[in-house]
Amino acid sequence: MNLFTEFRACVLDALQALTAQGALPDGLEFANVTVEPPRDPAHGDMATNAAMVLAKPAGLKPREIAEALGAQLTSDPRIASAEVAGPGFLNLRLDNSVWAGVLGTVLDQGAAFGRSTMGQGTKVNVEFVSANPTGPMHVGHVRGAVVGDALSNLLAYAGFDVTREYYINDGGAQVDVLARSAFERYREAHGRSPEIAEGLYPGEYLIEVGEALKAEFGEQFLDQPESVWLETIRNFATERMMGMIREDLAALGVRMDVYSSEKALYGTGEIERAIDRLRQKGLIYRGTLEPPKGKTPEDWEPREQTLFRSTAHGDDVDRPIMKSDGGWTYFAPDIAYHSNKVDRGFDLLIDIFGADHGGYVKRMKAAVAALSDNRVPLEVRLIQLVKLYKNGEPFKMSKRAGTFVTLRDVVEEVGADVTRFVMLTRKNDASLDFDFAKVLEQSRENPVWYVQYASARVQSVLRKADEMGAGDTSPDLSGLTHDAELALIRKLAEWPRIVELSARVYEPHRVAGYLSELAAEFHALWNRGNDTPGLRFVQEGDHATTAAKTALARATGVVIANGLAILGVAAMTEMR
RNA sequence: GCACCCAUAGCUCAGCUGGAUAGAGCGCUGCCCUCCGAAGGCAGAGGCCUCAGGUUCGAAUCCUGAUGGGUGCGCCA
Incomplete structure (x- = not known):
């Protein structure tokens, strides 16, 4: 249940009604109409841009449309008020019963709150890690592993049918x-x-x-x-x-469904079949490549090679698939492997690569486009470097000197939960600083700690409420009307939207960001309890109020747990 | 030379695929708490969103170009 898509539907209904009444011309396109949380909470609970989007095609002034739409919408009892603001926004204020309803939904649905059917069962293959089987995993692999794993969790949660896959480079x-x-x-x-x-x-x-x-x-x-x-x-x-x-x-808590072997592609004719498929499309030919302009390698000499016409699908130059000794280049088994994924019926392929493989993206996309006749999109996420620090000092790493940091070193030093969360605090295409000391700090500065602290506080509240015997009282949620409480509920209501947004753009780091915001909102309410005892979750001797307030805490705990589950991080029940 | 990625507060970064007065943490300034609802709280200062054009009701966000940084560029994966 996404509150925003729900109310977007209301807005669209209202627009239809206005069209039927003749207030809007027929045949307007509503696709660009959005309903979003306003940036400034003072503006209300939701804002729609409908009037601005429709003004031009309708030949009306934004304010006219907004006012008509507002009048139409306020007939809905769930919408307390609708006011026109700024260049033509329509700000909606929701009735308190809506928020009580949200809270009830969170508690009813529990772990399922936020789950989406957005993916509609799309079969997606997420290939990640794929480290060469020549040694233990090192820090460079960790981020890709965590991002791939969390992205897979996220997509599964958003209704995709996910296969997590590791491609073993055991053929080169x-x-x-x-x-x-x-x-x-x-x-x-x-x-x-x-x-x-x-x-x-x-x-x-x-x-x-x-x-x-x-x-x-x-x-x-x-x-x-x-x-x-x-x-x-x-x-x-x-x-x-x-x-x-x-x-x-x-x-590290990373799960794979399938391990595919490169070596297994050799000798089975699978590579040949994949290349043949391209040949039948006229995409394989013998030819000679131009040397790269500007920087010609010293030993460059023109050579006739077997090439894949990747330029037919957006690449910059055609790519060799065969070496002069007659063997395949590394690209050929990769083509066969992706062909295999296409044949297994996936609707979407996602590859997680290190940023140093950025030059490989276009040719791989070209291959998948050709192999699937543009049916299957290939999404590639590039993972930027992780810079290691200890107390602000750069951590020098050298294979030769043996100061080579393995995945195990990291997990043993700070734990899998911390590692995972921190790896997800930045978008994948930005480099990330990882300070072994800072990530263990217990302070506002440390987002892992901050979120887990919130989850621990929730548990502590629930324990206290149980002790005083308020745990079983069925709560009347309509009493939660203080601004600080409503702010927290609004944040909770955003969760399903965050899931869909993050899944749509394949960016699990947004979940981590949201959890930090949610934790901040919860801590803010908690802190208000210091000065305003009436805002404390546990009200001595008042079971009914305590039950309502702890329901809010419990709901917060539910959403934090759901978010952390996607990140693959354990929720804490108490601080040590 | 070409391709891809990046550029937002002093620092580290978010920023809803185009919305309103651009946010957070740290640091800085000033108040508050000495409480076990502990491991801090509140407020304030701080911005030409690298630059120049363009698209439109509206741009940090999209397009073009420039500058700076990263990555890669035929038989290594």
């Missing part, structure tokens, strides 16, 4: 490098000194893989040429790495 040269690196650790496990050549992965996490290889294969591969062991060790090591990554994801 990097897993051969992994195998060679693991082989050295295997030799080490046998007492040989490892030769970690330049370009191999030096990480100590491979030591245990070496031990495991020894336990599994004994001396079988020792002193054997690469051709003997490469595939076996590659599979073994990749498997171990994926095991580690799954544990990392679990530690």
Whole structure:
């Protein structure tokens, strides 16, 4: 139940009525009519731009339309007043019974309050993380993982049919490098000194893989040429790495539905089929690319290649899909993988990439557009860098020096809840500062703490009310008419709208922002109780009033819990 | 050189896909609380929304161009 769409429907009905009465001309387009919370609460509860939008096509003055619309609307008992303001806004004030109704709805629906059918069961595939299976996840992966997970939660909550998917890049040269690196650790496990050549992965996490290889294969591969062991060790090591990554994801509370393997695309004809599909559309050809203007690589020489005509679908240049040695480029299996997603019947694909893959977006969109004949949109969200700090000091990270921060380090240091919330406090395409000290601070400055504190206070109020025996009294919600109380209820009423808005633009960070605002509103009311005892939630000796006021607190707790659930953050029940 | 992203208070950032007098936190200034409804509260100052054009009833938001920053740019994924 979205109060704003509900009242938008009322406005549209009123406009229809005015049309029927001849006050408005026939055939007006109402699509741009909105009903929104006004920026300044003093303006009322809701504002509609109908008069301004319709003035020109109707050939009337905005104020005339607004006044007629206002008169029409106030016949609805739920609308207490409608006044024309500014350039032609119509500000609506709602009857208090509406707010009591909202509160009742929140309490009735509980975890379902805010759930939307907006997505209409659209089958959406969200691909995220997709870290190479060559090592543990590091901080760079965390933000993408959290955004993808929260976005999936959000879309599911908004009525989409969501599949969360991890694409395992286990088909390229990097897993051969992994195998060679693991082989050295295997030799080490046998007492040989490892030769970690330049370009191999030096990480100590491979030591245990070496031990495991020894336990599994004994001396079988020792002193054997690469051709003997490469595939076996590659599979073994990749498997171990994926095991580690799954544990990392679990530690962060990230869930996946499907793990897809790049390697599995090879040798099954799937890549060939996908490319053939493009070929049939005339999008595959042999040709020679122009060198990039301005900055020509030194070793540039014109070369004939097999190319995908991605320019036919909006890319800047066509892209090679085959290497000169006849092997596929990385782009070819990616095409096949996305083709596979299209074939699985998804109506919408979402890819979460690191910002450094921004140059890859257009060609991928072109491929999906071509493969699906423009049926399936591909949305790509780019995730900007996270800058690490400790007490305001930049946290230097270097793979070589071993000061390399893993996902585990972060989760162990500050916890999964804090990590997740902080990662969602900024929009995905802005870089984000993450200060290990500040995120644990208990202060207004720390949004995680601030929201969880609100949720803890709610629980504390409810416990107190229970203790005094007001818990079972069925509340009369019509008594909650103080401005500070109404402000909080209005905020609660916005929740379903925030869900739909955030889902529509694929931006889970808006949920975190809303929760901060909701918490602020709740704390504000709480603080008023310091000076004005009549505004305290628990009224000693007055069960009826306490029941009503704690119903408001409980409703706040419900919405905070619903929001945090989307973010994948636990609600606190008490402060430690 | 080209493409994509970004530019909002001193700082870090929100800003409802075009609405009214552009918001929050920190910092700053001034008051208040000494309370266990604790881990602060209230108020104030602070803005050419990078710049220049355009679209329209109306622009931080959309379009064009400029400036500054980030990212990427044929057989690496």
